[in-house]
Amino acid sequence: MAEPVDIPEDDEPGEDVKKFMFVNRRAPYGTIYALEGLEMVLITGAFDQDVSVVFMDDGVFQIVKGQDTKAVNMKNFSPTYRALEGYDIDKLYVERESIEARGLTAEDFVVPVKVLSAAELAGLMAEQHVIISA
Amino acid sequence: MAYEINGQTIEHDEEGFITDVSQWTKELADYLAEKETINMTPEHWEVVNFLRGYYNEYQIAPAIRVLVKQMKVAFGPEKGNNKYLYELFPYGPAKQACKIAGLPKPTGCI
Amino acid sequence: MLHTVNKSPFERTALATCLRYAREGDSILLYEDGVYAVRKAQSTTADVAAAAAKFKLFVLGPDLDARGVRPDQVIDGIRIVDYGGFVDLAAENGPVQAWL
Numbered sequence: 364m365a366e367p368v369d370i371p372e373d374d375e376p377g378e379d380v381k382k383f384m385f386v387n388r389r390a391p392y393g394t395i396y397a398l399e400g401l402e403m404v405l406i407t408g409a410f411d412q413d414v415s416v417v418f419m420d421d422g423v424f425q426i427v428k429g430q431d432t433k434a435v436n437m438k439n440f441s442p443t444y445r446a447l448e449g450y451d452i453d454k455l456y457v458e459r460e461s462i463e464a465r466g467l468t469a470e471d472f473v474v475p476v477k478v479l480s481a482a483e484l485a486g487l488m489a490e491q492h493v494i495i496s497a
Numbered sequence: 498m499a500y501e502i503n504g505q506t507i508e509h510d511e512e513g514f515i516t517d518v519s520q521w522t523k524e525l526a527d528y529l530a531e532k533e534t535i536n537m538t539p540e541h542w543e544v545v546n547f548l549r550g551y552y553n554e555y556q557i558a559p560a561i562r563v564l565v566k567q568m569k570v571a572f573g574p575e576k577g578n579n580k581y582l583y584e585l586f587p588y589g590p591a592k593q594a595c596k597i598a599g600l601p602k603p604t605g606c607i
Numbered sequence: 608m609l610h611t612v613n614k615s616p617f618e619r620t621a622l623a624t625c626l627r628y629a630r631e632g633d634s635i636l637l638y639e640d641g642v643y644a645v646r647k648a649q650s651t652t653a654d655v656a657a658a659a660a661k662f663k664l665f666v667l668g669p670d671l672d673a674r675g676v677r678p679d680q681v682i683d684g685i686r687i688v689d690y691g692g693f694v695d696l697a698a699e700n701g702p703v704q705a706w707l
Contacts, residue, residue: 409561411562449555488628
């Protein structure tokens with residue numbers, strides 16, 4: 364029996380899977396870059412692409428634990444990074460130089476991350492089809 | 498733009514999604530379902546409550562693909578599939594169910 | 608690959624981070640306020656001159672002109688390109704990383 368046309372198939376295989384890297388370099392609340400960058404990651408994730416997300420420079424502050432924005436009247440979007448796993452986005456990297464400069468370790472983040480050096484990340488970057496910066 | 502329910506004013510956007518998640522009530526859900534010509538059964542409530550739980554944890558409305566996957570984990574394959582969800586919410590489960598659940602429109606939703 | 612930088616090195620870390628990521632054979636294009644990095648006789652000159660020796664450095668001419676930076680003030684080894692040159696660089700190199 365034919366399905367009505369407007370119901371998508373479950374688990375459609377990805378045809379044109381491209382490698383997307385999102386590079387986050389901005390702290391979360393001072394500008395809109397971090398939130399917009401996260402929305403772009405979610406949209407890309409909904410389309411079943413090969414997504415990796417890198418946090419470097421002040422971007423590492425986007426995922427530090429213990430954020431509480433109530434008193435500044437802004438939405439705390441740090442819990443949303445934990446949703447990425449459900450979008451099959453599990454390649455989350457932080458740059459070692461950036462976290463060392465800020466006195467942070469891999470345990471300080473709300474999501475499991477892989478710590479890589481700038482040189483290692485530069486190698487991954489060169490393999491991408493698309494790099495999106497925020 | 499706003500809904501008026503039991504003397505309460507609840508702001509919504511141009512597509513009918515309420516703008517303040519904390520203003521949601523079960524009465525609002527029933528009211529919105531009626532506007533969408535959906536008769537809320539326990540199966541509808543299961544999805545709506547699941548979406549509210551998801552939002553509470555992650556602060557976003559899930560994409561449909563993610564909703565299907567998480568429903569499968571929570572309730573099994575007979576409920577975690579597109580057909581089941583589209584039968585409950587014919588105009589798009591993410592969009593219709595999210596609206597009734599008081600969530601924002603899913604990012605990049607269909 | 609091609610890296611682009613559009614922020615002044617005096618205000619942002621964009622150029623410093625870019626130089627941490629650039630690899631042999633990569634091209635780097637400076638435009639908008641990024642062009643302030645190409646001037647001789649300022650605190651950033653030594654680092655940028657070293658980068659120019661290691662990578663292919665380009666600067667967008669119209670942005671130099673707009674900011675009153677003369678060609679003779681530009682560090683040796685940095686090539687000045689026009690908008691067409693910008694497009695060629697993007698087309699010739701692999702992925703593009705914009706350091707914003």
